[in-house]
Amino acid sequence: MVSKDQFRQRLKELFNTQKLAALSTHHSGQPYASLVAFHASDDLKHIYFVTPTTTRKFANLSADNRVAVLVNSSTNQAADFHRAISVTAVGKAEVVDGSGSETIMIQYLAKHPHLEEFVRSPSCALVQVAVDSYYMVKNFQNVMELHLEI
Amino acid sequence: MNWILSAEQIQSGDRSRVGGKGYALAQLARRGFNIPRTVCVTSDVYQEFVISTGLRERILLELHRKDFKEMRWEEIWDCATRIRNMFLSKPFPNDLSREIHIAIGDRFRDKSVAVRSSAPEEDDARSSFAGLHESYINVSGVESILKHIRLVWASLWSDAALLYRQEIGLDVEKSTMAVVVQETVAGDRSGVVFTKNPNDESQGIIESVYGLNQGLVDGTVEPDRWIIDRASNKIVTHTPPERKYWMIPGPDGVRMAELPGHKSSHPPLNSVEVDAVFQTALKAEDSFKMPQDVEWTYDGDSLVLLQSRPITTLRSDKKEDDRGWYLSLHRSFDNLKNLRQKIEDELIPEMIAVAENLSAIDPAGLSDQDLAAEIKERWETNHKWVNIYWADFIPYAHGVRLFGQVYNDALQPDDPYEFIDLLTNTDMASIARNNMLMELAGIIRSDQHLAEKLSQGDDSDLDNKFRSMIDEFIDKFGDLSCSVTGGKNCVLGTGPLYSLLLEMARHPAPAGGDQKSDRINSLKQKYLNSFDDDQKDRAVEMLELARSSYQLRDDDNIYLGRIEAQLLAAVQEAKLRLEDMPGRQASNMLKEVLKEVDFRTGAPHSDQAPNDVGERLKARQLVGQPAGPGIAQGRARVIRKHSDLGDFKHGEVLVCDAVDPNITFVVPLAAAVVERRGGMLIHGAIIAREYGLPCITGIPDATTLIKTGDAITVDGYLGIVTLGDSGL
Numbered sequence: 061m062v063s064k065d066q067f068r069q070r071l072k073e074l075f076n077t078q079k080l081a082a083l084s085t086h087h088s089g090q091p092y093a094s095l096v097a098f099h100a101s102d103d104l105k106h107i108y109f110v111t112p113t114t115t116r117k118f119a120n121l122s123a124d125n126r127v128a129v130l131v132n133s134s135t136n137q138a139a140d141f142h143r144a145i146s147v148t149a150v151g152k153a154e155v156v157d158g159s160g161s162e163t164i165m166i167q168y169l170a171k172h173p174h175l176e177e178f179v180r181s182p183s184c185a186l187v188q189v190a191v192d193s194y195y196m197v198k199n200f201q202n203v204m205e206l207h208l209e210i
Numbered sequence: 211m212n213w214i215l216s217a218e219q220i221q222s223g224d225r226s227r228v229g230g231k232g233y234a235l236a237q238l239a240r241r242g243f244n245i246p247r248t249v250c251v252t253s254d255v256y257q258e259f260v261i262s263t264g265l266r267e268r269i270l271l272e273l274h275r276k277d278f279k280e281m282r283w284e285e286i287w288d289c290a291t292r293i294r295n296m297f298l299s300k301p302f303p304n305d306l307s308r309e310i311h312i313a314i315g316d317r318f319r320d321k322s323v324a325v326r327s328s329a330p331e332e333d334d335a336r337s338s339f340a341g342l343h344e345s346y347i348n349v350s351g352v353e354s355i356l357k358h359i360r361l362v363w364a365s366l367w368s369d370a371a372l373l374y375r376q377e378i379g380l381d382v383e384k385s386t387m388a389v390v391v392q393e394t395v396a397g398d399r400s401g402v403v404f405t406k407n408p409n410d411e412s413q414g415i416i417e418s419v420y421g422l423n424q425g426l427v428d429g430t431v432e433p434d435r436w437i438i439d440r441a442s443n444k445i446v447t448h449t450p451p452e453r454k455y456w457m458i459p460g461p462d463g464v465r466m467a468e469l470p471g472h473k474s475s476h477p478p479l480n481s482v483e484v485d486a487v488f489q490t491a492l493k494a495e496d497s498f499k500m501p502q503d504v505e506w507t508y509d510g511d512s513l514v515l516l517q518s519r520p521i522t523t524l525r526s527d528k529k530e531d532d533r534g535w536y537l538s539l540h541r542s543f544d545n546l547k548n549l550r551q552k553i554e555d556e557l558i559p560e561m562i563a564v565a566e567n568l569s570a571i572d573p574a575g576l577s578d579q580d581l582a583a584e585i586k587e588r589w590e591t592n593h594k595w596v597n598i599y600w601a602d603f604i605p606y607a608h609g610v611r612l613f614g615q616v617y618n619d620a621l622q623p624d625d626p627y628e629f630i631d632l633l634t635n636t637d638m639a640s641i642a643r644n645n646m647l648m649e650l651a652g653i654i655r656s657d658q659h660l661a662e663k664l665s666q667g668d669d670s671d672l673d674n675k676f677r678s679m680i681d682e683f684i685d686k687f688g689d690l691s692c693s694v695t696g697g698k699n700c701v702l703g704t705g706p707l708y709s710l711l712l713e714m715a716r717h718p719a720p721a722g723g724d725q726k727s728d729r730i731n732s733l734k735q736k737y738l739n740s741f742d743d744d745q746k747d748r749a750v751e752m753l754e755l756a757r758s759s760y761q762l763r764d765d766d767n768i769y770l771g772r773i774e775a776q777l778l779a780a781v782q783e784a785k786l787r788l789e790d791m792p793g794r795q796a797s798n799m800l801k802e803v804l805k806e807v808d809f810r811t812g813a814p815h816s817d818q819a820p821n822d823v824g825e826r827l828k829a830r831q832l833v834g835q836p837a838g839p840g841i842a843q844g845r846a847r848v849i850r851k852h853s854d855l856g857d858f859k860h861g862e863v864l865v866c867d868a869v870d871p872n873i874t875f876v877v878p879l880a881a882a883v884v885e886r887r888g889g890m891l892i893h894g895a896i897i898a899r900e901y902g903l904p905c906i907t908g909i910p911d912a913t914t915l916i917k918t919g920d921a922i923t924v925d926g927y928l929g930i931v932t933l934g935d936s937g938l
Contacts, residue, residue, distance in 0.1 A: 061911040064827045138267035139383075142274035195830060199274055201930055203831035209824045 067206050068104060071194060074131055074145055075100040079172065083109065084128040085120030092120055097175060098129065099168045105208060107149055107189040108156075108168055110179040118185065121153040127189055145198045151191040161186055213255045213306075214313040217248040227252040229328030229388035234498070234518045241497050243490070243515050246324075249317060251389040253330060255306065256363055263300045269293055269367060270383065275833060275929075278376055280910050283369065284889030287611060288835060290369040291890075295618050295626035297364035302356060310359075314391060315352045322350045322394040322459070325358040326517075327365060329387050331380055342371040343387070347424060348394055348459045355391060361619075362389050395514050396459055397507025399478040401426060401433060403491040404521060406440070406501035413446065414438045416487055418478045421456030423505055423516070424464050430542065431455050431466070434477045438488050445484060450477055461744060466544075479508075486513060494518045543752065546609045550758055553606055557598060558762075561769045564591060568776035573783035581784055582803040588777040589807040595773055603766045609759025610891055613752055620740040620749075627890055632733045632753065633760040634900055639768040640871040640893075641900055643687045644878050650679055651714035661715060664708045680704070687768075688775050690875060706856050714879060717860040763896060767871040781807060829915040829933055835888055836929035837895035838905030844881035846920045848913050849873070863924055865916050869894030877901055882924035884931055886912040906931055 062070075081098040084091060094117045096109035107129050111118050121127055132146035156164060165186060169176055178184060193207040212219070220228055220236035228236065232250035239245050260266040272289050281289070302310065327343030344365035346358045365371060366387045375382060401418030417426060417433035425431025432451035439446050453474040457464045479487065490513060491504045498520065505516040568588060573581055610633065617629035653676055654661050660676065663669070672680070690707045734753070741749045784800040791797065847858050849866035858864070858876040866873075868887040874897045877883065881903070885894040888908020898905030904926030909915075916922060916933065923932040 061914060062827075064825060067827055138264070139270065141267055142270045197831075199276060199833060200271055201831055201833045201928070202276075203829070205826075205828050205830050207826040207828070 062204060064206065067196065067204060070145065070196065071104055071147060074133055074147055078131050078133060081109070082130040083117055085117050086124060087120050092116060097172045098131065099171050105191060107191060108164055108186060110168065110175065110184050110186050112183050113185050114183065121187065125152045125154060127151065127153045129189055141200050145196065148195040149189065149191045150193050151189045153187050153189045155185045156188045157186070213252055213309055215250050215252060217245065220250060226330045227254055227388060229253065229330045230519060231326060231328035231517055232388050232390045235390065237497065238494065238515055238518060243494065244513060245515050246395050247317065247393040249313065249391050250328065251310070251359055251391060253386040253388045256387050258306055259302065262303050265296055265300060268296055273382060276908070276910060282888050284892065285835065285908050286372055287369040288890045290367055290372060291614060292626050293367040294364040297360045298618060298622045299624065310356060311352055314355050318355065318391065318393060319352070322348050323355060324392045324394055325349050325355060325362055326390040326392065327362045327387060328390045329366060331385070342368065342374055347422065347464050359389050363387050395507050395509045397422065397509050397514065400507040403487055403504045403506065405491045405495040406521060407437065408521065412440055414440055414488055414491070416484055419456060420453070420469055420473050420478050421458050422464055423507065425455065425457035425466060431457060434479070436484050443485065443488065445481065448477070461742065483508070490515070543612060546606065546612065546755055549602060549606050550755055553602060553762065554758065557602065558769065561595060561773065565769070565772035565776060568773065573780040578787065578800055581780065582799045585780045585784060585803045585807060588780050592773050592777045595770055599766060599770055603762060606759055607763050607891065609755045610763065613756030616752055617737060621736060630899060632730060632737065633757050638761055639765045640874050640897060644875055646683050647711065647714065647875055648719055648878060650683065651711050652719060654711055654715035661712060664712055667705065669704060669708065709856060710875065713860060763891065763893070767893070771872045777807070832909045832912065832915060832931045834906040834909035834929045834931070835890065836926055837890050837907045838883070838898040838903055838926045840902070840904035840926045841923065842882040842904045843921070843923045846916045846918055846922050848916055848918045850913060863922055865912055867913050869897065882926065884909060884912055884916070884924060886910065
């Protein structure tokens with residue numbers, strides 16, 4: 061049986077190897093999905109991404125901060141069905157600014173150095189998703205959940 | 211690309227495309243050895259087939275359903291069965307089919323051929339796959355050849371091959387298979403020759419039989435054996451067997467027949483031929499620069515080499531043993547027929563008699579000394595029968611598997627387990643027990659007064675008919691108290707039986723177990739119609755064997771349970787005496803003997819559920835094997851200890867480590883069955899199928915990840931248990 065530590069380890073491996081995540085927000089009940097470049101905190105409590113504040117996703121999460129983030133290791137091949145791992149994080153999004161944001165930004169840019177110009181733009185916001193739970197799918201249909209202590 | 215190569219066309223760079231066997235044959239041909247007309251269907255054809263049909267990923271999905279190391283042998287067999295069926299039911303894509311039709315049809319249109327495996331990882335000096343992949347003899351007609359090519363491909367994924375490849379660390383994702391198609395040489399004498407005796411390198415060995423080689427290779431025909439001195443080429447010893455049988459071409463393959471009398475008195479080879487065979491093999495050794503294991507046959511006076519491979523003696527004994535064990539689980543039809551006779555005519559009647567004889571002695575009437583002796587004797591008796599169970603009853607279960615393979619080969623059904631329906635509704639002891647329970651529950655259901663009295667624990671005033679039925683039930687199956695209260699700590703009494711009956715009576719009788727005879731009859735007709743007239747008798751025999759094997763899968767535990775119950779009754783008596791009179795002198799004797807028989811102390815499974823504090827890890831979807839179709843929802847009843855059975859409520863999902871027939875009396879109450887132990891032919895799956903319940907087997911940690919009271923959904927089509935509702 062997988063332990064919490066093994067579960068966390070798998071999450072970390074996935075987050076370290078993947079750069080992009082699918083973000084799910086909604087507008088008046090209509091779901092909306094978008095791709096974001098993400099970074100996860102070491103303790104896995106937070107997932108971060110940067111978005112222009114003019115976007116639909118930003119408007120949506122500003123109106124309702126409940127979001128889902130999907131990260132997966134698929135490579136667009138048939139073998140993904142038995143090999144890939146997919147993780148959905150469910151939580152609440154908020155903009156981070158002020159004192160703590162610079163440390164996070166440095167970590168974020170360490171993973172996505174080519175986005176430097178983008179993330180420093182005044183029209184962009186650093187968004188933090190406080191994760192309530194993770195749902196991990198592997199072996200095609202095996203699903204385990206980790207509910208974080210809040 | 212040239213997908214199919216004749217032996218003459220194969221070049222040195224083709225080894226990975228044609229496999230070890232194909233490559234060795236090409237080299238033999240090139241060096242002037244006499245081999246049958248041979249073509250090789252390269253591994254490119256295999257790759258093209260599995261990729262264009264989507265089979266490649268379906269196989270990998272099947273194998274990655276869960277960690278391979280967590281799979282029991284039975285589950286691996288199930289995997290192999292499903293994969294085999296995928297190959298059988300997938301036709302060749304048109305372009306591939308056209309090409310093979312031309313290549314095979316041109317060469318072998320009216321000829322009988324052998325279709326042999328030639329895996330690229332096979333037959334090198336490092337690993338030996340001898341016997342693990344299939345070869346088929348005496349195959350005629352292009353369509354049949356195409357079918358057998360697919361069967362050889364499927365054998366890349368046979369249970370034995372999967373286990374062996376896992377053991378020696380070969381990557382299943384890279385596995386591929388070439389196939390050798392070879393004109394049949396109906397040799398009248400055949401054999402194998404080892405140019406070096408693995409036990410004495412100064413010697414070589416020749417083994418020979420009359421007819422075809424298959425009897426020698428699979429060990430059913432005893433060969434003549436010559437040991438030859440390599441230096442002098444002289445025969446050192448000749449060991450003749452009792453020559454009784456030979457393998458000859460049959461209607462579809464080969465068959466064993468009695469050896470005609472005039473042959474049985476002479477060895478298949480004379481000394482000149484022994485020398486000729488050995489010299490030819492030495493030439494092959496010289497040619498390959500390694501000691502060789504060569505299969506050959508004499509077609510009249512002409513010596514033909516069928517294959518040559520390096521002798522693999524460098525492998526450790528342990529691996530050799532394991533491969534042998536995997537192979538031993540596959541019994542031949544004839545072997546199983548003999549086993550059936552032994553089990554049905556000797557073992558089962560003896561088991562019943564043993565249990566009856568034991569029950570004739572009332573432990574309460576024995577002195578302490580006699581009771582101690584009786585416990586010891588019953589323990590030894592029980593132990594003996596447990597051993598017989600492993601030695602004879604477990605291998606006999608292969609009868610069901612063998613039938614499944616024959617059925618699937620003949621009919622290629624969409625559902626590879628359709629054949630089980632043809633085996634159900636046999637008179638299994640556990641079903642007979644449950645039918646009696648349901649009948650008793652039916653009486654209680656219609657008699658409110660009786661129900662009330664039993665609920666109050668009062669059975670003093672039962673009417674005679676009901677009382678005699680209860681007595682008959684207890685006489686046959688016990689009062690279930692040991693199953694409910696657990697092993698040697700059980701407390702005999704009718705309480706658990708009445709509780710179960712009352713729970714059954716509170717709800718309508720289950721609809722399952724009804725007569726599916728129309729479907730079964732039509733399946734049986736479909737099965738028999740798929741055989742030619744001259745093979746129908748064997749098909750019927752095969753079905754009868756499978757039905758007997760299927761039924762025994764369940765009944766053997768019941769019979770074994772009866773013997774064990776007698777042991778428990780004696781143990782129980784001893785414990786009562788020790789409690790009543792702790793200081794008595796003789797009690798030491800009883801104490802001693804109780805220590806000796808300390809078995810079945812554990813509950814069915816006693817893992818502790820994980821603690822739920824702070825951060826929580828929980829399962830949402832658990833994947834196992836779909837072992838009974840249907841979808842059901844209900845509260846889980848996880849059987850961790852025997853007494854959990856007593857709490858079982860109508861409509862709950864039975865979740866347990868391993869369903870054994872002695873606990874399946876709760877199944878008529880259940881909405882579905884979930885089992886940790888995997889397999890399609892295990893008791894949980896069999897009994898669920900009998901009652902038409904959704905069933906999933908082979909879920910690792912089922913009894914720890916699922917908790918009693920959890921709302922769960924059992925999808926018996928896909929083999930997925932979902933915990934909780936759709937909320938987050």
